Amino acid sequence: MSAPGSRRLEYERVADELRTMIVTGELRPGDRLPSEGELTERMAVSRGTLREALRVLSTQKLLTSARGVGGGTFVAEPSTDDVADYLQTSISLLSRSRLSVGQLLQVRTMIEVPGAGLAARHRSEADLDRLAATVVVAGDAADGKEVDWSTNSRFHVLLLQATENPLLEVVARPIFTVMRDRFLRDRAGADFWRRVADEHAEILEHVRDGNPAAASRAMRVHLTALRDTYTRIDVSDLDAIAGDGIYGDGIYGDD
Amino acid sequence: MSAPGSRRLEYERVADELRTMIVTGELRPGDRLPSEGELTERMAVSRGTLREALRVLSTQKLLTSARGVGGGTFVAEPSTDDVADYLQTSISLLSRSRLSVGQLLQVRTMIEVPGAGLAARHRSEADLDRLAATVVVAGDAADGKEVDWSTNSRFHVLLLQATENPLLEVVARPIFTVMRDRFLRDRAGADFWRRVADEHAEILEHVRDGNPAAASRAMRVHLTALRDTYTRIDVSDLDAIAGDGIYGDGIYGDD
DNA sequence: TGACGAACAAAAGTCAGACGTTTAGCGTCG
DNA sequence: CGACGCTAAACGTCTGACTTTTGTTCGTCA
Numbered sequence: 082m083s084a085p086g087s088r089r090l091e092y093e094r095v096a097d098e099l100r101t102m103i104v105t106g107e108l109r110p111g112d113r114l115p116s117e118g119e120l121t122e123r124m125a126v127s128r129g130t131l132r133e134a135l136r137v138l139s140t141q142k143l144l145t146s147a148r149g150v151g152g153g154t155f156v157a158e159p160s161t162d163d164v165a166d167y168l169q170t171s172i173s174l175l176s177r178s179r180l181s182v183g184q185l186l187q188v189r190t191m192i193e194v195p196g197a198g199l200a201a202r203h204r205s206e207a208d209l210d211r212l213a214a215t216v217v218v219a220g221d222a223a224d225g226k227e228v229d230w231s232t233n234s235r236f237h238v239l240l241l242q243a244t245e246n247p248l249l250e251v252v253a254r255p256i257f258t259v260m261r262d263r264f265l266r267d268r269a270g271a272d273f274w275r276r277v278a279d280e281h282a283e284i285l286e287h288v289r290d291g292n293p294a295a296a297s298r299a300m301r302v303h304l305t306a307l308r309d310t311y312t313r314i315d316v317s318d319l320d321a322i323a324g325d326g327i328y329g330d331g332i333y334g335d336d
Numbered sequence: 337m338s339a340p341g342s343r344r345l346e347y348e349r350v351a352d353e354l355r356t357m358i359v360t361g362e363l364r365p366g367d368r369l370p371s372e373g374e375l376t377e378r379m380a381v382s383r384g385t386l387r388e389a390l391r392v393l394s395t396q397k398l399l400t401s402a403r404g405v406g407g408g409t410f411v412a413e414p415s416t417d418d419v420a421d422y423l424q425t426s427i428s429l430l431s432r433s434r435l436s437v438g439q440l441l442q443v444r445t446m447i448e449v450p451g452a453g454l455a456a457r458h459r460s461e462a463d464l465d466r467l468a469a470t471v472v473v474a475g476d477a478a479d480g481k482e483v484d485w486s487t488n489s490r491f492h493v494l495l496l497q498a499t500e501n502p503l504l505e506v507v508a509r510p511i512f513t514v515m516r517d518r519f520l521r522d523r524a525g526a527d528f529w530r531r532v533a534d535e536h537a538e539i540l541e542h543v544r545d546g547n548p549a550a551a552s553r554a555m556r557v558h559l560t561a562l563r564d565t566y567t568r569i570d571v572s573d574l575d576a577i578a579g580d581g582i583y584g585d586g587i588y589g590d591d
Numbered sequence: 592t593g594a595c596g597a598a599c600a601a602a603a604g605t606c607a608g609a610c611g612t613t614t615a616g617c618g619t620c621g
Numbered sequence: 622c623g624a625c626g627c628t629a630a631a632c633g634t635c636t637g638a639c640t641t642t643t644g645t646t647c648g649t650c651a
Contacts, residue, residue, distance in 0.1 A: 090604070129604095136395070137395045149612090150615040151615055158429050159430065164430065179502055195446050248439055251430075384633095405602070407643070
């Protein structure tokens with residue numbers, strides 16, 4: 082069961098010890114660790130080695146450090162944004178060799194189609210206002226205003242936030258950021274963004290009406306249309322998870 | 337627009353520089369970086385600071401180090417397992433305060449229900465053999481053999497692997513590992529595992545038959561049953577994304 | 592001639608101590 | 622009463638040395 086690198090390094094041992102104390106709850110968010118001077122004694126390592134261990138944990142957003150009198154090393158709990166940022170970097174690298182744009186869109190579809198339905202059920206007035214702002218701006222595309230990915234991205238993020246399930250944004254946002262960076266370089270013209278704006282408007286309408294079935298259906302149509310913009314798609318697979326009728330009317334009955 | 341910590345630390349600057357070179361492709365996987373001695377000169381920092389920067393990147397699985405003559409620091413590309421492991425730790429911590437078990441199960445449902453359908457379409461003979469092994473073992477539960485979470489877990493992981501979309505395992509595996517660790521402590525008896533085994537057997541049957549609709553439906557039933565085992569579930573929301581009829585017959589037509 | 596083994600060299604890992612930088616609190620002085 | 626500056630604590634950085642690991646080289650011996 083020992084990994085090939087069973088020869089443990091000191092900074093790894095220290096990092097593992099501290100991490101265990103954090104994930105088991107022995108150390109709780111906000112707790113202040115002993116100073117580096119004290120930790121070097123307890124862990125029986127030099128300060129340089131100890132700092133490498135602390136660096137591992139702060140990279141994982143499990144610790145934060147502050148200088149000065151009130152400073153020290155504190156236990157933190159990673160935010161959803163932290164996790165999303167890490168995922169974005171990782172998925173970007175994975176997409177180089179192990180992930181196709183079709184696979185990325187597949188997961189997006191799995192999340193965002195039912196996600197649009199959840200948004201329709203949970204959206205607050207504030208959610209609707211923020212969503213409307215991105216769609217209004219997009220509607221002015223013909224007037225020469227700036228309508229680009231950032232507006233599109235904001236709409237999808239806001240919609241996921243309206244679901245009140247933070248995990249959905251954590252998973253989906255990195256995916257469509259990567260899709261833009263890697264597969265949408267200068268391939269989209271004004272026509273594309275105009276159509277996107279129209280489809281967003283329709284989704285928003287159903288979300289405002291509190292009609293999950295229609296919202297999901299409109300999101301499915303939207304993502305299916307996106308499919309034509311991206312390359313190298315396994316069409317049949319996308320149909321399999323987002324095909325006509327899956328999210329049909331009457332599913333989201335009153336409750 | 338500058339973050340509160342705009343006061344850049346040296347090790348962060350160095351880490352950012354190297355990371356940029358990696359994500360932009362200037363440094364490619366397998367490339368060997370200059371030795372620490374050379375890097376200290378180029379980056380104009382001491383060796384300790386440089387090593388902290390390298391530790392950040394190796395924590396993110398962007399670099400690996402090896403001692404000895406043939407050793408050095410090499411550019412790596414994170415594996416799906418690396419990303420899944422990180423996600424597991426992060427989601428575990430997020431689930432303490434920001435995520436309910438209902439929200440976790442919600443995302444699992446979004447991924448695994450259509451995932452079962454994909455598995456039914458993509459599964460190889462080897463996939464079927466491996467899946468059958470976990471179900472056979474589970475079927476012997478009455479004989480006193482060990483049937484526990486690890487068997488259950490293996491079935492779900494293998495099913496996701498059969499979809500041939502690596503992202504699905506990356507996203508879903510951390511979630512149900514966290515669900516076990518945080519919400520399933522000693523709450524499941526032999527009856528529970530026996531029922532799980534039966535439901536797995538049915539899912540596998542449909543996957544073997546290449547019937548995506550039936551496989552998805554069986555997975556939906558399975559996850560809905562799990563719902564009764566876990567606590568604090570928002571029932572209406574789970575119905576909304578996995579309710580009766582959503583993944584009904586006739587959806588996954590021949591293609 | 593071939594195989595074994597010891598010495599070597601390169602690179603990461605660890606240690607020790609010192610100095611620099613940031614920050615809150617406190618006290619003094621105008 | 623307020624502003625300035627001193628001070629102590631803690632993290633951040635630097636220097637230089639020693640330790641451990643590991644592939645290579647080269648010499649000895651069968």
